[in-house]
Amino acid sequence: DQQVKQNSPSLSVQEGRISILNCDYTNSMFDYFLWYKKYPAEGPTFLISISSIKDKNEDGRFTVFLNKSAKHLSLHIVPSQPGDSAVYFCAASKGGAQKLVFGQGTRLTINP
């Protein structure tokens, strides 16, 4: 049972435009959500997070939106840059330091 789903395996965006990555979850008990970025041959690195008490969190070019009623979150990257080309994973957890459940990942390619 895939509790966190990223339905787009890949996304291609032109440099300077907005990249929107989507993630859906099924467990309404999840209360903390994170996005990770992964380059080949490296471990995932944290990008941005959001608590279920918020519906938006911004950090520079990155914004995460949370729609609890739809059990959906999205990551917006504006403007997209070539260095943003990577695999992006969303993750969710319920309660404190409990286990993180990851989606399948979306490979983002930024074209010049």
Place this chain on the structure above:
Amino acid sequence: NAGVTQTPKFQVLKTGQSMTLQCAQDMNHEYMSWYRQDPGMGLRLIHYSVGAGITDQGEVPNGYNVSRSTTEDFPLRLLSAAPSQTSVYFCASRHDYTEAFFGQGTRLTVV
């Protein structure tokens, strides 16, 4: 500042061999976990621990053992390696309601 350290980085095993993947963190995080990454499958949780002496199974625990005798270390043991365990393995540590920090990964091939 080492963060999360995994060893080895690469390993080739023959079917039936055993080995231990090492993971150590220096951030005093209570929560540690092991994931495997396979194409199209994302990061799947193998085992996790919420503190020294406490471990639990994740989504794909079969064929793997763990123990947590100290806060810093969380080794993952393959008792009898199988080709299906060919994967990239990541260890992570985390504190309450913060991001998880990942190691650089161990690429394991079982032939």
